[in-house]
Amino acid sequence: MLPHFRYSRDCVEFWKHSGEGMKQAFQIGRISVDPPLILAPMAGITDQYFRRILKRIGGVGVVSMEFISSEALTRGSERTRSMMQFHEDERPLAIQIYGSDAARMSEAAAYVQELGADIVDINMGCPANKILKGCAGAALMGDLELAEGIIRACRARVRIPLTVKFRLGLDDERSNYLDLGRACEAGGADGVALHARTARQMFSGKADWNRIRNLKETLSIPVSGNGDILAPEDALAMFSETGCDGVMIGRGAMQNPWIFRQTAARLRDEEAPPVTLEDRREMILGHFRMLRDQEEERFALHKIRTFTGWYTHGLPKGKHLRQKISTLPTVDAFLNEVESFFDSFSSGTAAA
Ligand SMILES: Cc1cc2nc3c(=O)[nH]c(=O)nc-3n(C[C@H](O)[C@H](O)[C@H](O)COP(=O)(O)O)c2cc1C
Known part of the structure; x- marks a missing residue:
């Protein structure tokens, strides 16, 4: 015991x-x-x-x-x-x-x-x-x-x-x-x-x-x-x-x-590989693209709002993305915003 x-x-x-x-x-x-x-x-x-x-x-x-x-x-x-x-x-x-x-x-x-x-x-x-x-x-x-x-x-x-x-x-x-x-x-x-x-x-x-x-x-x-x-x-x-x-x-x-x-x-007594920003970007975009491709716009935006809150939890500047989602009218506009959000990390501007 x-x-x-x-x-x-x-x-x-x-x-x-x-x-x-x-x-x-x-x-x-x-x-x-x-x-x-x-x-x-x-x-x-x-x-x-x-x-x-x-x-x-x-x-x-x-x-x-x-x-x-x-x-x-x-x-x-x-x-x-x-x-x-x-x-x-x-x-x-x-x-x-x-x-x-x-x-x-x-x-x-x-x-x-x-x-x-x-x-x-x-x-x-x-x-x-x-x-x-x-x-x-x-x-x-x-x-x-x-x-x-x-x-x-x-x-x-x-x-x-x-x-x-x-x-x-x-x-x-x-x-x-x-x-x-x-x-x-x-x-x-x-x-x-x-x-x-x-x-x-x-x-x-x-x-x-x-x-x-x-x-x-x-x-x-x-x-x-x-x-x-x-x-x-x-x-x-x-x-x-x-x-x-x-x-x-x-x-x-x-x-x-x-x-x-x-x-x-x-x-299994192993360590999983660390989650990179690229992993996070692919996961978020993959999820939201599925919603865009298969759901009606209003419903997709509603779901994306819910998940953006959870997914950006603890991410530097995640709040910026959470605020944006309430103002952007379309799923495509939001996907572009997610892409530039992650690009800003690789170009170093997110830290600015
Ligand atoms: C948004 C939300 C929806 C839930 N919906 C269900 C549900 O449909 N059926 C169910 O049995 N439990 C539901 N639950 C309870 C969860 O299955 C789980 O029992 C609870 O969240 C505790 O586990 P956790 O601490 O890992 O979140 C829901 C919980 C949340 C947060």
């Missing part, structure tokens, strides 16, 4: 040199998650463009689509169905569905399977009011019978691996993640992911990784840990502190799309 440290470099070093617990691939049903690193589902973020950017960079074992409403999907919403496009190069891909009606959820799961996804994931952790009002997302943690009914109904409908993502509970007083974990296992889920905060916390405070360890010790299906991984060291620490099978990364991937490749290298 490893000693228990938190966020400590010592811990990572100990674990690395102890030869114990070097994390390898793990299985979610028949799907091998290799490396054991998962892109967290993020509404408005983990669309096909962002997923493909991460796959090109490498190091991600499974990518997740933004969550999909089972109601909208089973009522035939064209907009919802168009959000569900993916490419072969994204595999293995998990599609997450949410809802509160077992029959509709199982129908949605069947649609996900028919579409060819590798994993169907059920959302039982979303704390947004809009979702809670429909008794879906984290609200299901307040009704474990319904939650288990949904899991069983989905299990009965699909052959592909089934996973469930949830939080610690509705709040501290109703922290029932172990019960829900057991219900997932009993209902036939092939794995779970725990975002170690309560629904009431939303994104505040720190994720409590001790609870991930508790869940791992309680269940025999694979457990992925989630919450506050911002650097490869954090992922290594989560593996060693909790014994989790996989680490799921959300916001850290928006700030640093290389985080999976860097972490995967560390898991």
